[in-house]
Amino acid sequence: MSQLSVEREIDRSKMQVSDEVAIEINNMNKWYGAFHVLRDINLTVNRGERIVIAGPSGSGKSTLIRCINALEEHQQGKIVVDGTELSNDLKNIDKIRSEVGMVFQHFNLFPHLSILENCTLAPIWVRKTPRKEAEERAMHFLEKVKIPEQADKYPGQLSGGQQQRVAIARSLCMMPRIMLFDEPTSALDPEMIKEVLDTMIELAEEGMTMLCVTHEMGFARQVANRVIFMDAGQIVEQNEPEEFFNNPKSERTKLFLSQILGH
Amino acid sequence: MSDIGYVRTEMLPEQEPPVSEVGAIGWVRHNLFSNWFNSLLTVLSLYFIFKVLAGLVPWVISPTWDSGSLAECREILHALGREGHYAGACWGVIHERWIQLIFGFYPEHLYWRPIAAFVLLGVALAPVLFSDKVPSKLLIFSALYPFIFPWLLWGGTIWAPVAALLGFVLGWAAFNAVSKAMSTLLGFIAGALVALIWWLVLSSYFVGAMDSIAAIGIEPVESRKFGGFMLSITIGVVAIACSLPLGIVLALGRQSDLLIVKYICVGFIEFIRGVPLITLLFVASTLLNLFLPPGTNFDIILRVLIMVTLFAAAYMAEVIRGGLAALPRGQYEGADSLGLNYWQSQRLIIMPQALKISIPGIVSTFIGVFKDTTLVSIIGLLDPLGLSNAIRADANWNGIVWELYGFIALLFFAFCFGMSRYSMYLERKLHTGHR
Ligand SMILES: Nc1ncnc2c1ncn2[C@@H]1O[C@H](COP(=O)(O)OP(=O)(O)OP(=O)(O)O)[C@@H](O)[C@H]1O
Ligand SMILES: [Mg+2]
DSSP: OOOOOOOOOOOSSOOOOOOSSEEEEEEEEEEEEEEEEEEEEEEETTTTTTTEEOTTTSSSHHHHHHHHHOOOOOOOOEEEEEEEEOOHHHHHHHHHHHHEEEEEEOOOOOOTSEEEHHHHHHHTTTSOOOHHHHHHHHHHHHHHHGGGGTTTTTTSSSOOHHHHHHHHHHHHHHSSSSEEEEEETTTTTHHHHHHHHHHHHHHHHTEEEEEEEEEHHHHHHHOOOOEEEEEEEEEEEEHHHHHHHHHHSSHHHHHHHHHHHOO | OOOOOOOOOOOOOOOOOOOGHHHHHHHHHHOOOSHHHHHHHHHHHHHHHHHHHHHHHHOOOOOOOTSSSSSHHHHHHHTTTOOOOTOOOTTTHHHHHHHHHTTTTGGGGHHHHHHHHHHHHHHHHHHTTTTTTTGGGHHHHHHHHHHHHHHHHHEEETHHHHHHHHHHHHHHHHHHHHHHSHHHHHHHHHHHHHHHHHHIHHHHHHHHHHHHHHEEEEEOOGGGGGHHHHHHHHHHHHHHHHHHHHHHHHHHHHTOHHHHHHHHHHHHHHHHHSOHHHHHIIIIIIHHHHHSSSTTOEEEEHHHHHHHHHHHHHHHHHHHHHHHHHSSSSHHHHHHHHOOOHHHIIIIIHHHHHHHHHHOOOOHHHHHHHHHHGGGGGGGGGGGHHHHHHHHHGGGGOOHHHHHHHHHHHHHHHHHHHHHHHHHHHHHHOOOOOO
C-alpha cells in the first residue's frame, strides 16, 4: 500500500474529542435477502472523532457507513445520528442526510451541472439558502479544496483527484456535522491520492467528525484516533492507531495487516 | 563504449503537407477513390444518382402550373411533344388545391386564426427550445399557450379556456395546501380531485354565468371543417406536447415502489403498446359512442387527440425508462446523500440526465407520432391523405397520384427533418463532457 503520503506536521490542537455523542449504533443487524451482511454492530462515535474503518473486501464496511445515512436500510437495532433516530419516516431521513455529508469512491458528481451548480444545488433546494449566499459559500469551500478556478467547468472536464475534491466541497456546502467517506481515494492514481488526503487531513484538523473507509494506513496512523477492523460483517477489533498497527490482538487483524502492509 | 547517445541540436520546423493530402483533391482521394473497390462504388453510385435525376428532373420541370384539369395538362405536354405515361407532372392540382391541402375546409375568412395559432406556437416554443437565447420571461406565455391554441382554432367564448385554466389554478392551490399540511402524494390526489370536479361539474356553470355577464368570443368553427396539414399539425403538436409529461409520469410510475401505481403503469403501457394505433382510432371513432350516454357530443378530434396522445405516451414512457436505466446508481445515491427528497432528485438530477440520454429516442417517437397522424384519414378525418382521395374524386383531377403525394411528402419531410436537426443541436448543446 502507499506509504504515508503526507509528511507535514499535523495540528492536533483542534482535534479534540468531546463527550457529546454524534452517532450511536446499538445491536444493529442487516440482511441482504438471506445474507446476514452486518452482525450485531455496536458503535458509539463522539463528536470530533476521526474513525478509520478497515477490513477485507466484502466485509461490510461500505454497508455499515451507508446505513448511517440510510442509503441502506437496517432491519434490526437502533441507529441514532445527531440525536435523531433513523426510522422509516422520510422526513427524519432527509433531515439526517442533510446533516451528514458523504463522499463516494466514484465521486457521484452530477455531470450535467457545472462544478459551482453541483455545490449550490443542495443548499438552495434543501436548506433554502439564497442563491447568492450559496454561491459565496460554494466558492469558499472550492477555495478550501484548492480548485476555485474550476468552478465553471463540468465534472467531465476534471481529473479524478479534482472531482473527488469537488465532491468533498459539495458535501461541505451543506455544513454537515459528520462526514462519511467510502474509499475516497481507491479510484485515484497515486499522485491524486495525496491531494485528496491533504483535503481530508485539513478537515480533520478543523475538528470534523469523520468516518472513513480507507486502505490508506498512513492516513489512519496520522489522523485517526480510532481504527476499526471489520471482517465478515462484524467489528473484530478496534483500537487507537498505534496499538492497532503495532500490537494487533486478533489473528484476523494480524493476517490482514500483514497482507496490506507486508511488503 | 558504443556511441548510442544522441542529442538533437536543432528542432525541425513545421512543413506544409503535400498537396495530395489537403484541399479538394485530397478530400476526393481520401473519400471517393482511396482504392479500386471504393472507386468502383463511387462510379456506380454516380451512375445511379444520374439515372434517378435524369428520370425525375424532366418530370418535375413541367409547365403545367396554370392548368385546370388533368386533361389540360396532357394537352400542354402534348403540344410540347412530350408523350407517354411520365411525360411530366401536372402541377395544376397543387396550384388549385394547396390551400385546401393546408387548411382543409376551414372557413376562408378565418384563415388568419390557424396562422396566428401556429405563429404563436413558434413564440411559445422558442423559450423552451432555445432556452439560452430567448428571455425566460416568455415562458409565462408558453404556459398560457395551451389555452390560447384551442380557442384560436375552434373559437367560441373566451370563458371556456379561462375556465380550463382556472381548473389548473384551483388544483395547484389544493395541491399546495394539502401537501404542506399532509404528504405530497395526498396533495397530488387532492389537487387532481379539485381540478376534475371543477372541469367536469362546475366549470360549465361558470362559463354560462360569465357569458351572460360579458359575452366575449370569436366565431366558432366546427371540427368537421378541420382538415389538411393544419389537422396533422394540430394532432401532432398536441400529442407530442402531452405525451412527454405523461410519458415521464408513466416511466416514473413503472419504477415506483408503490406496487399498485407500478402495476397500473405497467398494465397501461403494455396494453397500449400491444394494440395498433389504428385500432385505438376505430375505438375513438365508433366504439366510444356505445359507452357514452346517448346525446353526448364528444368531439371526434378531441377523441382522436386523446387516443394518439395515450398511444405516444406509452412509447415515450419506454424510451424514458431506457434513459433512466442508463443512469448509474451513484447518481441516485449522490442526490439522496445530499438530502434531496424524491421529487427534487427526480426533477434536478435524474430527469435532466435521463431525458438527455433519451433525446434521440424521444425525437424518433415524436416523428413517428407526427407521421402516424395520417392514419386518421382511415376514420374519415380529412388530413392531407384523406384530402388527396377527395381531390382525386373530382372529375378534373381523377388519375393524379404522384403530384399530391409528393407535395404531402415534402411538407411532412420538412417538419420531420426540422425535428431531427433540432434534436442533434440539442444533443450538442447539452453535451458536457463524459462523466
Ligand atoms: N445490494 C446488495 N445485494 C446483495 N448483496 C450485497 C449488496 N451489496 C453488497 N452486498 C454484499 O454484502 C457484502 C458486503 O458488501 P460491502 O460493499 O459492504 O463490502 P465492503 O467491505 O465495502 O467491500 P469493498 O472493500 O470491496 O468495498 C458483500 O459480500 C457483498 O457481496
Ligand atoms: Mg466498499
